[in-house]
């Protein structure tokens with residue numbers, strides 16, 4: 001594979017095609033599922049009980065030998081494709097050399113290299129420092145700690161429809177109660193959810209929506225008590241909500257005026273996924289801190305908080321960290337991924353995926369009365385399903401679309417506070433042919449979906 005190989009001539013160890021040899025789930029998956037319910041907590045819910053064996057590029061191969069098109073990437077993680085050979089090589093080399101010392105006991109170069117790289121690729125022309133941790137939620141929680149330490153303030157502002165994680169702090173920062181939060185409080189105080197810009201639903205300009213957000217802070221919280229404003233520049237679990245142009249520019253300006261640390265949670269949208277290193281670049285705004293996780297290490301657990309050196313260094317030594325954070329193997333994987341993004345122009349590949357998706361599914365709003373909106377950037381798209389002729393969410397249709405797609409060998413995700421947004425997060429290396437095939441499967445599922453005129457059912461604990 002040459003450095004400039006277009007995706008059409010890339011070589012993968014599994015042919016990039018959907019191929020079903022059993023019904024889905026197949027007999028081996030069903031046998032594993034029987035064992036699973038005897039030993040695995042029901043709380044670790046699953047979208048599709050199809051057990052995977054291996055993968056390459058945008059294809060997953062299950063234990064029965066079926067080849068499925070993966071439009072989910074394990075929620076936007078395997079952006080560079082499944083089991084990328086360069087990542088596998090970096091991991092296996094490192095795992096034979098050194099697996100752990102704990103950076104805060106005796107350090108190693110990989111950690112420093114990842115921090116150097118993050119300083120380069122995150123937005124902002126100023127000195128930046130990083131801390132590495134294990135998970136997205138841990139990064140968000142650390143960013144909140146750091147912002148509070150730096151400002152000496154208490155309040156944390158988050159946006160409506162946000163998803164920030166499942167620890168106690170980040171559950172409280174997450175918008176919807178079900179299924180992430182219900183029955184699991186009490187939660188920490190001083191977290192305020194404020195209105196977002198949601199163009200499909202509020203019809204406001206970025207400027208108008210920002211004034212609404214700011215007014216809410218002024219009247220409910222008080223800007224001088226706010227330590228940090230957290231925002232996903234493109235919301236993931238919230239339903240691929242892209243605030244209107246100008247929204248984040250005004251919000252960041254307001255944060256600067258009021259000494260509030262602006263944190264871009266780029267855990268889902270960062271690292272090339274949206275056709276930029278970070279999705280805040282589409283909004284022409286510069287955050288003070290950035291959280292990175294999902295796509296950074298090809299599936300190995302790694303997350304980071306990166307930002308202005310003076311904010312990051314406000315914390316006393318020992319105030320952030322953790323046993324496994326930034327371990328040698330995960331950082332080796334991250335260095336391979338970051339190298340691939342540059343060497344193989346994966347930002348350009350994400351833009352190619354965007355063009356192909358717009359061409360293939362952009363017309364669905366006109367074609368299908370249950371499709372209210374199609375929106376996205378790069379390889380991060382949402383299809384918002386509604387009841388015909390309205391903007392009322394249609395979660396029943398989404399459930400049907402996803403289960404029908406899965407049964408036909410296409411893994412697609414759900415999203416949205418009303419469980420009504422079909423979420424597509426394919427690898428940026430997915431071919432046009434696979435996009436076309438997956439879109440045909442999704443179209444058949446949409447055509448047979450209930451229009452959902454009857455009363456809405458409460459969402460079920462599916463994922």
Ligand SMILES: *Cc1c(COP(=O)(O)O)cnc(C)c1O
Pocket residue numbers: 134135136137138140163164165166232236237265266267268293294
């Ligand atoms: C997934 C996600 C998180 C939480 O990350 P985990 O690794 O699951 O803890 C936080 N923020 C955003 C935007 C995410 O998509």
